[in-house]
Amino acid sequence: MTKLDADLLERALLIADQLAAEVVRDPDPLVDLGVDLLVAGFDGPSVLALASMSPGGRWSDVAEASRAALREVGIDAPNLGDSGWATIRFWAKQLELGGSRAYQRAGELWNLWERAGRPPEIAALVSLMDEWEVALPAHRVEVEALLGLAARPIGVLADRKLRGLE
Numbered sequence: 001m002t003k004l005d006a007d008l009l010e011r012a013l014l015i016a017d018q019l020a021a022e023v024v025r026d027p028d029p030l031v032d033l034g035v036d037l038l039v040a041g042f043d044g045p046s047v048l049a050l051a052s053m054s055p056g057g058r059w060s061d062v063a064e065a066s067r068a069a070l071r072e073v074g075i076d077a078p079n080l081g082d083s084g085w086a087t088i089r090f091w092a093k094q095l096e097l098g099g100s101r102a103y104q105r106a107g108e109l110w111n112l113w114e115r116a117g118r119p120p121e122i123a124a125l126v127s128l129m130d131e132w133e134v135a136l137p138a139h140r141v142e143v144e145a146l147l148g149l150a151a152r153p154i155g156v157l158a159d160r161k162l163r164g165l166e
Contacts, residue, residue, distance in 0.1 A: 004073065008040055016075050019067060020115045027062035028055040034069055046072040067114070082162060088112055088122075089158035096155065098148035103132050103140075106147050109154060121153040 004012060015033055018024035034050030046068035053062055070076070088109060095105040106125045113122045128150060132143040160166045 004037075004040065008036055012037075012070060012073065012075050015066065016070050019063060019070075025059060027053070027057055027059055030062050030066040031055045031057075033066065037069060037073060042069075042073050044069075044072040084112065084115060085158045085161040088116060089155055089162065092151045092155035092158060095151035096148050098144050100144065102144035102147040103129060106150075109151075119154075119157055121157050124150050124153075 012033060015024065015030060019030075024030070031050065031053050032055075034047055034053065037047045038051040046065065050062070050065040050069040053065060055062075091105055091108045091112075095102060095109065106129050109122050110125055110129065113119070116122060125147065128143060128147050132140055132147070135143050157166070
């Protein structure tokens with residue numbers, strides 16, 4: 001089994017943290033990491049896909065390929081600590097309020113989905129967010145109410161995580 005040398009491991013962990021915190025938006029260092037992983041002997045399909053991407057490629061494609069390549073070499077996104085679950089609980093409570101900001105609040109929760117371990121409670125928002133995007137403005141109120149209802153299980157999950165029950 002191929003192992004990451006100390007420098008490459010440090011760089012990969014830094015990129016994993018930056019991807020999780022959503023503070024990196026330049027695809028170049030991500031593609032460079034894929035190439036360096038390939039040179040270091042990692043030749044799995046996700047690493048190959050990342051290494052073969054164009055640095056000027058679509059950001060979301062490069063970011064997803066980077067996450068997959070990192071998982072493939074044994075580096076997962078950092079776990080969400082108490083502050084992350086408190087943030088999820090906050091946004092869930094805000095989303096429960098409904099109203100015209102429901103879509104943006106659901107987006108804040110969706111941004112935390114991967115770091116939270118991909119819970120289905122948050123994933124359930126995606127179809128409603130898609131529905132909101134295609135709805136005529138007059139019908140968005142209905143979707144916003146459904147988004148508010150979908151927030152309840154997310155808040156319950158966050159409470160359970162914060163209490164150490166899950």
